[in-house]
Amino acid sequence: MATNKTNFKQKLTRKQIFNGLFIALILLLLFVPAAKAFMLQGLMEIGLFKPNLTYKTETANTHLSSIKFKNAKGEIISLADLKGKIIFLNFWATWCPPCLAEMPSVNKLYEQFKNDPEVVFLLVDADSDFTKAQAYMDRKKYKLPVYNFASNLPETIFKGSLPTTIVFDKKGRVSFNGEGAANYSNPKFITFINQLKELKN
The missing domain is CATH 1.20.5 (Single alpha-helices involved in coiled-coils or other helix-helix interfaces)
Structure with a gap:
Protein backbone atom coordinates (compact mmCIF):
# COMPACT_ATOMS: atom_id res chain seq x y z
CA MET A 1 0.00 0.00 0.00
CA VAL A 32 8.30 37.90 -24.17
CA PRO A 33 8.24 39.13 -27.80
CA ALA A 34 11.67 37.62 -28.56
CA ALA A 35 10.48 34.16 -27.47
CA LYS A 36 7.40 34.31 -29.69
CA ALA A 37 9.53 35.66 -32.55
CA PHE A 38 11.97 32.76 -32.11
CA MET A 39 9.10 30.25 -32.32
CA LEU A 40 7.71 31.92 -35.47
CA GLN A 41 11.20 31.92 -37.04
CA GLY A 42 11.37 28.17 -36.48
CA LEU A 43 8.03 27.73 -38.25
CA MET A 44 9.34 29.83 -41.16
CA GLU A 45 12.39 27.60 -41.41
CA ILE A 46 10.21 24.54 -41.99
CA GLY A 47 8.36 26.25 -44.83
CA LEU A 48 5.42 28.03 -43.23
CA PHE A 49 4.59 31.74 -43.64
CA LYS A 50 5.45 31.98 -47.35
CA PRO A 51 4.39 35.32 -48.89
CA ASN A 52 1.08 34.99 -50.72
CA LEU A 53 2.19 36.15 -54.15
CA THR A 54 -0.54 37.29 -56.48
CA TYR A 55 0.97 38.98 -59.47
CA LYS A 56 -1.13 42.09 -59.50
CA THR A 57 -0.46 45.72 -60.17
CA GLU A 58 -2.73 48.27 -58.53
CA THR A 59 -2.34 51.98 -58.95
CA ALA A 60 -2.39 53.63 -55.52
CA ASN A 61 -5.43 55.86 -54.96
CA THR A 62 -3.16 58.67 -53.85
CA HIS A 63 -0.21 60.60 -55.20
CA LEU A 64 3.07 59.00 -54.21
CA SER A 65 4.54 62.45 -53.54
CA SER A 66 2.21 62.76 -50.51
CA ILE A 67 3.69 59.61 -48.88
CA LYS A 68 6.84 60.65 -47.07
CA PHE A 69 9.35 59.08 -44.68
CA LYS A 70 12.27 60.44 -42.69
CA ASN A 71 15.61 58.86 -41.78
CA ALA A 72 17.70 59.42 -38.64
CA LYS A 73 19.56 62.32 -40.30
CA GLY A 74 16.26 64.12 -40.81
CA GLU A 75 16.32 63.59 -44.58
CA ILE A 76 12.82 63.29 -46.01
CA ILE A 77 12.01 61.09 -48.98
CA SER A 78 8.71 60.68 -50.78
CA LEU A 79 7.73 57.57 -52.70
CA ALA A 80 7.54 59.75 -55.82
CA ASP A 81 11.29 60.37 -55.48
CA LEU A 82 11.80 56.63 -55.91
CA LYS A 83 9.72 56.19 -59.06
CA GLY A 84 11.61 54.02 -61.53
CA LYS A 85 12.76 51.76 -58.70
CA ILE A 86 11.23 48.73 -56.98
CA ILE A 87 10.33 49.74 -53.41
CA PHE A 88 10.24 47.19 -50.60
CA LEU A 89 8.32 49.00 -47.85
CA ASN A 90 8.00 47.28 -44.48
CA PHE A 91 6.12 48.59 -41.41
CA TRP A 92 7.35 47.06 -38.16
CA ALA A 93 8.01 47.68 -34.44
CA THR A 94 10.50 46.34 -31.90
CA TRP A 95 7.69 45.07 -29.61
CA CYS A 96 5.95 43.11 -32.41
CA PRO A 97 6.88 39.37 -32.35
CA PRO A 98 5.80 38.65 -35.96
CA CYS A 99 7.86 41.67 -37.09
CA LEU A 100 10.95 40.35 -35.30
CA ALA A 101 10.29 36.84 -36.63
CA GLU A 102 10.35 37.92 -40.27
CA MET A 103 13.27 40.36 -39.88
CA PRO A 104 16.04 37.78 -40.55
CA SER A 105 14.38 36.94 -43.87
CA VAL A 106 13.98 40.65 -44.70
CA ASN A 107 17.66 41.12 -43.93
CA LYS A 108 18.61 38.19 -46.21
CA LEU A 109 16.55 39.73 -49.01
CA TYR A 110 18.21 43.09 -48.39
CA GLU A 111 21.68 41.53 -48.49
CA GLN A 112 20.83 40.04 -51.88
CA PHE A 113 19.66 43.32 -53.41
CA LYS A 114 21.49 46.01 -51.38
CA ASN A 115 23.88 46.83 -54.24
CA ASP A 116 21.14 46.80 -56.86
CA PRO A 117 20.29 50.41 -57.85
CA GLU A 118 16.84 49.29 -59.02
CA VAL A 119 15.69 48.05 -55.60
CA VAL A 120 15.14 50.25 -52.54
CA PHE A 121 14.33 49.14 -48.97
CA LEU A 122 12.42 51.28 -46.46
CA LEU A 123 11.95 49.79 -42.97
CA VAL A 124 9.46 52.08 -41.24
CA ASP A 125 9.34 51.93 -37.45
CA ALA A 126 5.67 52.30 -36.45
CA ASP A 127 6.70 53.85 -33.11
CA SER A 128 8.88 56.50 -34.79
CA ASP A 129 11.61 55.76 -32.24
CA PHE A 130 14.92 55.85 -34.10
CA THR A 131 17.01 55.11 -31.03
CA LYS A 132 15.13 51.94 -30.10
CA ALA A 133 14.78 50.74 -33.71
CA GLN A 134 18.44 51.34 -34.55
CA ALA A 135 19.56 49.68 -31.30
CA TYR A 136 17.66 46.55 -32.41
CA MET A 137 19.26 46.64 -35.88
CA ASP A 138 22.72 47.13 -34.36
CA ARG A 139 22.23 44.31 -31.86
CA LYS A 140 21.25 41.95 -34.68
CA LYS A 141 23.99 43.33 -36.97
CA TYR A 142 21.42 44.23 -39.63
CA LYS A 143 22.17 47.08 -42.04
CA LEU A 144 18.53 47.64 -42.93
CA PRO A 145 17.69 51.35 -43.48
CA VAL A 146 15.31 52.58 -40.74
CA TYR A 147 12.75 55.32 -41.41
CA ASN A 148 9.95 57.06 -39.54
CA PHE A 149 6.68 58.54 -40.78
CA ALA A 150 6.92 62.05 -42.23
CA SER A 151 3.32 62.22 -43.49
CA ASN A 152 -0.06 60.64 -42.98
CA LEU A 153 -0.59 57.39 -44.84
CA PRO A 154 -3.73 56.41 -46.74
CA GLU A 155 -5.41 53.17 -45.65
CA THR A 156 -4.88 51.81 -49.15
CA ILE A 157 -1.17 51.73 -48.26
CA PHE A 158 -1.15 50.96 -44.52
CA LYS A 159 -4.14 49.93 -42.39
CA GLY A 160 -2.17 49.80 -39.13
CA SER A 161 -1.53 46.04 -39.00
CA LEU A 162 2.03 45.01 -38.09
CA PRO A 163 3.97 43.79 -39.87
CA THR A 164 2.79 45.02 -43.26
CA THR A 165 4.96 44.78 -46.35
CA ILE A 166 4.22 46.54 -49.62
CA VAL A 167 6.17 46.28 -52.86
CA PHE A 168 5.82 48.95 -55.53
CA ASP A 169 6.91 48.32 -59.09
CA LYS A 170 8.95 50.83 -61.11
CA LYS A 171 5.81 52.71 -62.15
CA GLY A 172 4.72 53.21 -58.53
CA ARG A 173 2.01 50.54 -58.64
CA VAL A 174 1.35 48.23 -55.68
CA SER A 175 2.52 44.79 -56.78
CA PHE A 176 2.42 43.12 -53.37
CA ASN A 177 0.60 43.99 -50.15
CA GLY A 178 1.03 41.51 -47.33
CA GLU A 179 -0.11 41.70 -43.70
CA GLY A 180 1.46 39.42 -41.10
CA ALA A 181 4.82 37.69 -40.89
CA ALA A 182 6.28 36.08 -44.00
CA ASN A 183 9.55 34.59 -45.16
CA TYR A 184 10.85 37.15 -47.65
CA SER A 185 14.04 35.21 -48.38
CA ASN A 186 11.82 32.55 -49.97
CA PRO A 187 13.10 31.75 -53.52
CA LYS A 188 9.65 32.52 -55.01
CA PHE A 189 9.72 36.01 -53.53
CA ILE A 190 13.25 36.63 -54.85
CA THR A 191 12.02 35.51 -58.30
CA PHE A 192 9.07 37.90 -57.89
CA ILE A 193 11.43 40.84 -57.28
CA ASN A 194 13.56 39.89 -60.27
CA GLN A 195 10.45 39.66 -62.44
CA LEU A 196 9.46 43.17 -61.37
CA LYS A 197 12.91 44.36 -62.42
CA GLU A 198 12.32 43.00 -65.93
CA LEU A 199 8.78 44.38 -66.20
CA LYS A 200 8.54 46.98 -68.98
CA ASN A 201 4.89 48.08 -68.71
Whole structure:
Protein backbone atom coordinates (compact mmCIF):
# COMPACT_ATOMS: atom_id res chain seq x y z
CA MET A 1 0.00 0.00 0.00
CA ALA A 2 2.82 2.37 0.89
CA THR A 3 4.45 1.61 -2.50
CA ASN A 4 1.27 2.56 -4.34
CA LYS A 5 1.14 5.87 -2.45
CA THR A 6 4.79 6.56 -3.34
CA ASN A 7 4.17 5.82 -7.05
CA PHE A 8 1.10 8.06 -6.98
CA LYS A 9 3.11 10.92 -5.44
CA GLN A 10 5.88 10.47 -8.04
CA LYS A 11 3.35 10.54 -10.88
CA LEU A 12 1.64 13.53 -9.34
CA THR A 13 4.95 15.35 -9.00
CA ARG A 14 5.89 14.60 -12.63
CA LYS A 15 2.50 15.81 -13.80
CA GLN A 16 2.84 19.00 -11.73
CA ILE A 17 6.31 19.64 -13.16
CA PHE A 18 5.06 19.12 -16.73
CA ASN A 19 2.06 21.41 -16.13
CA GLY A 20 4.32 24.03 -14.55
CA LEU A 21 6.70 23.95 -17.52
CA PHE A 22 3.80 24.13 -19.98
CA ILE A 23 2.32 27.16 -18.19
CA ALA A 24 5.77 28.79 -18.06
CA LEU A 25 6.18 28.26 -21.81
CA ILE A 26 2.75 29.77 -22.55
CA LEU A 27 3.55 32.81 -20.36
CA LEU A 28 6.93 33.17 -22.04
CA LEU A 29 5.32 33.20 -25.49
CA LEU A 30 2.63 35.64 -24.33
CA PHE A 31 4.84 38.17 -22.59
CA VAL A 32 8.30 37.90 -24.17
CA PRO A 33 8.24 39.13 -27.80
CA ALA A 34 11.67 37.62 -28.56
CA ALA A 35 10.48 34.16 -27.47
CA LYS A 36 7.40 34.31 -29.69
CA ALA A 37 9.53 35.66 -32.55
CA PHE A 38 11.97 32.76 -32.11
CA MET A 39 9.10 30.25 -32.32
CA LEU A 40 7.71 31.92 -35.47
CA GLN A 41 11.20 31.92 -37.04
CA GLY A 42 11.37 28.17 -36.48
CA LEU A 43 8.03 27.73 -38.25
CA MET A 44 9.34 29.83 -41.16
CA GLU A 45 12.39 27.60 -41.41
CA ILE A 46 10.21 24.54 -41.99
CA GLY A 47 8.36 26.25 -44.83
CA LEU A 48 5.42 28.03 -43.23
CA PHE A 49 4.59 31.74 -43.64
CA LYS A 50 5.45 31.98 -47.35
CA PRO A 51 4.39 35.32 -48.89
CA ASN A 52 1.08 34.99 -50.72
CA LEU A 53 2.19 36.15 -54.15
CA THR A 54 -0.54 37.29 -56.48
CA TYR A 55 0.97 38.98 -59.47
CA LYS A 56 -1.13 42.09 -59.50
CA THR A 57 -0.46 45.72 -60.17
CA GLU A 58 -2.73 48.27 -58.53
CA THR A 59 -2.34 51.98 -58.95
CA ALA A 60 -2.39 53.63 -55.52
CA ASN A 61 -5.43 55.86 -54.96
CA THR A 62 -3.16 58.67 -53.85
CA HIS A 63 -0.21 60.60 -55.20
CA LEU A 64 3.07 59.00 -54.21
CA SER A 65 4.54 62.45 -53.54
CA SER A 66 2.21 62.76 -50.51
CA ILE A 67 3.69 59.61 -48.88
CA LYS A 68 6.84 60.65 -47.07
CA PHE A 69 9.35 59.08 -44.68
CA LYS A 70 12.27 60.44 -42.69
CA ASN A 71 15.61 58.86 -41.78
CA ALA A 72 17.70 59.42 -38.64
CA LYS A 73 19.56 62.32 -40.30
CA GLY A 74 16.26 64.12 -40.81
CA GLU A 75 16.32 63.59 -44.58
CA ILE A 76 12.82 63.29 -46.01
CA ILE A 77 12.01 61.09 -48.98
CA SER A 78 8.71 60.68 -50.78
CA LEU A 79 7.73 57.57 -52.70
CA ALA A 80 7.54 59.75 -55.82
CA ASP A 81 11.29 60.37 -55.48
CA LEU A 82 11.80 56.63 -55.91
CA LYS A 83 9.72 56.19 -59.06
CA GLY A 84 11.61 54.02 -61.53
CA LYS A 85 12.76 51.76 -58.70
CA ILE A 86 11.23 48.73 -56.98
CA ILE A 87 10.33 49.74 -53.41
CA PHE A 88 10.24 47.19 -50.60
CA LEU A 89 8.32 49.00 -47.85
CA ASN A 90 8.00 47.28 -44.48
CA PHE A 91 6.12 48.59 -41.41
CA TRP A 92 7.35 47.06 -38.16
CA ALA A 93 8.01 47.68 -34.44
CA THR A 94 10.50 46.34 -31.90
CA TRP A 95 7.69 45.07 -29.61
CA CYS A 96 5.95 43.11 -32.41
CA PRO A 97 6.88 39.37 -32.35
CA PRO A 98 5.80 38.65 -35.96
CA CYS A 99 7.86 41.67 -37.09
CA LEU A 100 10.95 40.35 -35.30
CA ALA A 101 10.29 36.84 -36.63
CA GLU A 102 10.35 37.92 -40.27
CA MET A 103 13.27 40.36 -39.88
CA PRO A 104 16.04 37.78 -40.55
CA SER A 105 14.38 36.94 -43.87
CA VAL A 106 13.98 40.65 -44.70
CA ASN A 107 17.66 41.12 -43.93
CA LYS A 108 18.61 38.19 -46.21
CA LEU A 109 16.55 39.73 -49.01
CA TYR A 110 18.21 43.09 -48.39
CA GLU A 111 21.68 41.53 -48.49
CA GLN A 112 20.83 40.04 -51.88
CA PHE A 113 19.66 43.32 -53.41
CA LYS A 114 21.49 46.01 -51.38
CA ASN A 115 23.88 46.83 -54.24
CA ASP A 116 21.14 46.80 -56.86
CA PRO A 117 20.29 50.41 -57.85
CA GLU A 118 16.84 49.29 -59.02
CA VAL A 119 15.69 48.05 -55.60
CA VAL A 120 15.14 50.25 -52.54
CA PHE A 121 14.33 49.14 -48.97
CA LEU A 122 12.42 51.28 -46.46
CA LEU A 123 11.95 49.79 -42.97
CA VAL A 124 9.46 52.08 -41.24
CA ASP A 125 9.34 51.93 -37.45
CA ALA A 126 5.67 52.30 -36.45
CA ASP A 127 6.70 53.85 -33.11
CA SER A 128 8.88 56.50 -34.79
CA ASP A 129 11.61 55.76 -32.24
CA PHE A 130 14.92 55.85 -34.10
CA THR A 131 17.01 55.11 -31.03
CA LYS A 132 15.13 51.94 -30.10
CA ALA A 133 14.78 50.74 -33.71
CA GLN A 134 18.44 51.34 -34.55
CA ALA A 135 19.56 49.68 -31.30
CA TYR A 136 17.66 46.55 -32.41
CA MET A 137 19.26 46.64 -35.88
CA ASP A 138 22.72 47.13 -34.36
CA ARG A 139 22.23 44.31 -31.86
CA LYS A 140 21.25 41.95 -34.68
CA LYS A 141 23.99 43.33 -36.97
CA TYR A 142 21.42 44.23 -39.63
CA LYS A 143 22.17 47.08 -42.04
CA LEU A 144 18.53 47.64 -42.93
CA PRO A 145 17.69 51.35 -43.48
CA VAL A 146 15.31 52.58 -40.74
CA TYR A 147 12.75 55.32 -41.41
CA ASN A 148 9.95 57.06 -39.54
CA PHE A 149 6.68 58.54 -40.78
CA ALA A 150 6.92 62.05 -42.23
CA SER A 151 3.32 62.22 -43.49
CA ASN A 152 -0.06 60.64 -42.98
CA LEU A 153 -0.59 57.39 -44.84
CA PRO A 154 -3.73 56.41 -46.74
CA GLU A 155 -5.41 53.17 -45.65
CA THR A 156 -4.88 51.81 -49.15
CA ILE A 157 -1.17 51.73 -48.26
CA PHE A 158 -1.15 50.96 -44.52
CA LYS A 159 -4.14 49.93 -42.39
CA GLY A 160 -2.17 49.80 -39.13
CA SER A 161 -1.53 46.04 -39.00
CA LEU A 162 2.03 45.01 -38.09
CA PRO A 163 3.97 43.79 -39.87
CA THR A 164 2.79 45.02 -43.26
CA THR A 165 4.96 44.78 -46.35
CA ILE A 166 4.22 46.54 -49.62
CA VAL A 167 6.17 46.28 -52.86
CA PHE A 168 5.82 48.95 -55.53
CA ASP A 169 6.91 48.32 -59.09
CA LYS A 170 8.95 50.83 -61.11
CA LYS A 171 5.81 52.71 -62.15
CA GLY A 172 4.72 53.21 -58.53
CA ARG A 173 2.01 50.54 -58.64
CA VAL A 174 1.35 48.23 -55.68
CA SER A 175 2.52 44.79 -56.78
CA PHE A 176 2.42 43.12 -53.37
CA ASN A 177 0.60 43.99 -50.15
CA GLY A 178 1.03 41.51 -47.33
CA GLU A 179 -0.11 41.70 -43.70
CA GLY A 180 1.46 39.42 -41.10
CA ALA A 181 4.82 37.69 -40.89
CA ALA A 182 6.28 36.08 -44.00
CA ASN A 183 9.55 34.59 -45.16
CA TYR A 184 10.85 37.15 -47.65
CA SER A 185 14.04 35.21 -48.38
CA ASN A 186 11.82 32.55 -49.97
CA PRO A 187 13.10 31.75 -53.52
CA LYS A 188 9.65 32.52 -55.01
CA PHE A 189 9.72 36.01 -53.53
CA ILE A 190 13.25 36.63 -54.85
CA THR A 191 12.02 35.51 -58.30
CA PHE A 192 9.07 37.90 -57.89
CA ILE A 193 11.43 40.84 -57.28
CA ASN A 194 13.56 39.89 -60.27
CA GLN A 195 10.45 39.66 -62.44
CA LEU A 196 9.46 43.17 -61.37
CA LYS A 197 12.91 44.36 -62.42
CA GLU A 198 12.32 43.00 -65.93
CA LEU A 199 8.78 44.38 -66.20
CA LYS A 200 8.54 46.98 -68.98
CA ASN A 201 4.89 48.08 -68.71
